[in-house]
Amino acid sequence: MTAAPVIVATAAPVAGKVRTLGRWRRLPPKAKVGVVLLGFFLLAAIVGPFVTPYDPSFSSPNPALSLHPPDAAHLLGTTQSGQDVLSQLLVGIRLTLELGVIVGAVATALSVIVGVTAAFLGGLWDDFLSLTSNVFLVIPSLPLLILLLGYQPQRGQLATIVVLSVLGWPWGARVIRAQTLAIRNRDFVAASRETGERTWRIIVFDIVPNEISLIAASFVNTVLYAIGASVALAFIGLADLNSWSLGTMLYWAQSQQALTLGAWWWFVPPGLAVALMGTGLVLLNSGIDELGNPRLRDAARALRVDGHRQRPADPTPVLSASTSQRGPAGRFLHQFSRASLLDERRGGKR
Amino acid sequence: MRFILRRLAFYLVAAWVALTLNFFIPRAVPGNAVEAIMSKFPNLQPSAYRALEAMLGVGHPGSLWHQYVTYIGDVFTLNFGTDVLQYPAKVSTLLAATIPWTLALVGTATVIAFFAGTLLGIIAGWRHGGWLDRGLPGLMFLQAIPYFFLALILIEVLAARLNIFPVGQGYAGGLIPGWNLAFIGSAVYHSLLPAFTIVITSLAGWMLQMRNVMITTLGEDYVVAAQAKGLPSRRVVFTYAARNALLPQLQGFGLALGFVVSGAIIMEIVFSYPGIGLLLLNSVSADDYPMMQAIFLVITFAVLLANLIVDLVLVFVDPRVRAGEAS
Numbered sequence: 001m002t003a004a005p006v007i008v009a010t011a012a013p014v015a016g017k018v019r020t021l022g023r024w025r026r027l028p029p030k031a032k033v034g035v036v037l038l039g040f041f042l043l044a045a046i047v048g049p050f051v052t053p054y055d056p057s058f059s060s061p062n063p064a065l066s067l068h069p070p071d072a073a074h075l076l077g078t079t080q081s082g083q084d085v086l087s088q089l090l091v092g093i094r095l096t097l098e099l100g101v102i103v104g105a106v107a108t109a110l111s112v113i114v115g116v117t118a119a120f121l122g123g124l125w126d127d128f129l130s131l132t133s134n135v136f137l138v139i140p141s142l143p144l145l146i147l148l149l150g151y152q153p154q155r156g157q158l159a160t161i162v163v164l165s166v167l168g169w170p171w172g173a174r175v176i177r178a179q180t181l182a183i184r185n186r187d188f189v190a191a192s193r194e195t196g197e198r199t200w201r202i203i204v205f206d207i208v209p210n211e212i213s214l215i216a217a218s219f220v221n222t223v224l225y226a227i228g229a230s231v232a233l234a235f236i237g238l239a240d241l242n243s244w245s246l247g248t249m250l251y252w253a254q255s256q257q258a259l260t261l262g263a264w265w266w267f268v269p270p271g272l273a274v275a276l277m278g279t280g281l282v283l284l285n286s287g288i289d290e291l292g293n294p295r296l297r298d299a300a301r302a303l304r305v306d307g308h309r310q311r312p313a314d315p316t317p318v319l320s321a322s323t324s325q326r327g328p329a330g331r332f333l334h335q336f337s338r339a340s341l342l343d344e345r346r347g348g349k350r
Numbered sequence: 351m352r353f354i355l356r357r358l359a360f361y362l363v364a365a366w367v368a369l370t371l372n373f374f375i376p377r378a379v380p381g382n383a384v385e386a387i388m389s390k391f392p393n394l395q396p397s398a399y400r401a402l403e404a405m406l407g408v409g410h411p412g413s414l415w416h417q418y419v420t421y422i423g424d425v426f427t428l429n430f431g432t433d434v435l436q437y438p439a440k441v442s443t444l445l446a447a448t449i450p451w452t453l454a455l456v457g458t459a460t461v462i463a464f465f466a467g468t469l470l471g472i473i474a475g476w477r478h479g480g481w482l483d484r485g486l487p488g489l490m491f492l493q494a495i496p497y498f499f500l501a502l503i504l505i506e507v508l509a510a511r512l513n514i515f516p517v518g519q520g521y522a523g524g525l526i527p528g529w530n531l532a533f534i535g536s537a538v539y540h541s542l543l544p545a546f547t548i549v550i551t552s553l554a555g556w557m558l559q560m561r562n563v564m565i566t567t568l569g570e571d572y573v574v575a576a577q578a579k580g581l582p583s584r585r586v587v588f589t590y591a592a593r594n595a596l597l598p599q600l601q602g603f604g605l606a607l608g609f610v611v612s613g614a615i616i617m618e619i620v621f622s623y624p625g626i627g628l629l630l631l632n633s634v635s636a637d638d639y640p641m642m643q644a645i646f647l648v649i650t651f652a653v654l655l656a657n658l659i660v661d662l663v664l665v666f667v668d669p670r671v672r673a674g675e676a677s
Contacts, residue, residue, distance in 0.1 A: 140608025
């Protein structure tokens with residue numbers, strides 16, 4: 001009898017480790033690839049600027065180092081003015097990812113504020129806020145961004161962050177408003193209201209925690225939008241062209257004819273970095289989607305029964321059983337999926 | 351009918367918001383076209399300021415309300431002022447010369463990408479786990495590449511190295527634009543690579559969305575019932591599943607259009623295509639504000655119009671919209 005607590009105490013950490021491993025193994029391959037890709041870039045962004053071999057802005061006076069192909073001294077070659085491409089890339093990843101994360105955080109915060117406010121105030125306010133977000137969804141953002149940024153006297157990182165954040169919230173706000181409308185009619189919110197909780201407490205402690213999943217998904221999407229838009233803006237010259245981001249690297253590569261000069265090492269690395277970051281984010285999002293909605297998974301293995309591949313329309317009791325028997329990790333991750341929205345709609349009043 | 355009227359009212363509001371933003375942004379932010387010119391030519395006398403204002407029509411005489419009314423009137427009569435960069439030319443004339451190029455290229459390519467992507471999405475959703483479905487992550491990578499970057503790579507490989515396509519421009523040098531076979535052939539030939547770029551970068555997005563909706567729809571009872579009745583697969587897929595899955599797809603088309611078009615216009619720059627993109631690049635680098643503003647309005651109105659068309663199509667395609675359930 002006295003030995004029992006000891007066993008429990010030693011068993012718990014082991015079980016925890018196994019569970020973490022199991023959780024990782026159960027992630028869809030898409031999500032795994034996404035996590036690894038993003039982890040790599042995050043690492044590059046954090047460590048990169050400290051390990052740059054050269055000053056990214058330093059132009060080598062040596063004419064032999066102009067447009068030098070990759071070699072041991074310059075792993076990714078040099079630009080036309082003899083700057084080290086690898087150093088620019090490392091600093092650029094930092095700047096671009098930083099911008100993406102900050103815009104993601106600010107815009108998502110805005111969308112939570114607008115979405116929850118609209119759903120809670122209802123009536124005229126709701127109509128007004130919904131109309132505003134729908135209008136800004138339908139107005140193409142890039143030309144508006146160009147106009148806003150074009151009129152800025154300084155087109156630095158801060159101005160870009162502000163402008164992107166101001167225009168980045170409508171999509172999230174729309175989704176969060178719908179979710180809030182579904183949640184606010186649930187019993188536990190009604191119970192809180194009956195016990196005399198103030199509205200702001202209900203919002204902060206009852207509503208928002210139940211929307212963490214959606215907020216996370218909208219954050220990932222906003223980061224994707226911010227990186228894409230900032231790179232495009234920098235590419236047409238609407239950025240601080242003296243700083244090194246992936247977009248400004250591409251701008252200089254394009255404006256100094258890297259392509260015609262055959263200097264692939266100059267424009268391929270920044271573009272590839274943007275593409276891989278974007279792929280990581282898209283994969284993460286759709287992988288999370290699949291985890292929650294088993295129907296979307298790669299069905300090559302799961303749906304082959306006795307050598308016959310099951311058509312999606314076939315009744316598949318195996319799938320529905322596994323949906324209801326989600327483990328704690330599955331349930332947690334299910335919240336992040338788009339499919340969890342369907343759960344809410346079926347249960348709650350819209 | 352009520353649905354269409356409601357949507358029409360919504361787009362009118364959106365258009366008004368865009369117009370109003372376009373009116374207030376220059377007035378809220380310090381710096382304008384005149385100051386940009388003044389700083390570019392330091393030997394101009396300060397007295398030239400008024401003259402430049404009058405010349406470019408960017409001075410703001412009268413009350414704010416009066417300016418606003420004049421501005422709205424100008425927009426409706428397509429008077430966007432005088433261009434700063436190519437000075438005596440009217441902004442509207444310059445735009446009119448470039449819009450057909452962009453409309454033909456971006457419009458056609460986007461519509462092709464949408465239909466191809468939707469069709470592939472239907473197949474990938476139906477043959478869930480098949481080879482097409484498994485190739486999806488690769489397509490996602492293509493989707494994440496910035497348009498202009500893919501364009502750079504394609505030019506380098508297909509045009510500069512392999513000489514299959516021209517490197518850029520809208521038509522071969524030496525030809526005079528006109529409705530003759532040589533010119534049209536050259537224009538089509540020059541638009542192939544840009545169009546291809548737009549199609550392969552935007553295809554994956556439509557495909558993924560359609561596939562996901564298809565898979566969800568295929569699990570619905572009415573699809574199972576249709577299959578149980580012994581209907582041929584083709585009919586189950588297209589008439590029962592795909593038609594129902596099309597509603598979110600079409601709505602998504604409207605919303606994503608602005609994004610796709612913006613990306614495609616940036617891509618034009620890489621090809622030195624004589625469309626709006628090049629105009630935009632030049633106006634940005636020269637602080638050509640009247641042009642930037644006009645381009646914003648043109649792109650916005652084009653996207654709003656396309657959205658309205660999508661809504662009209664929705665009414666015909668989906669009886670649920672007609673019944674007013676989905677709005």
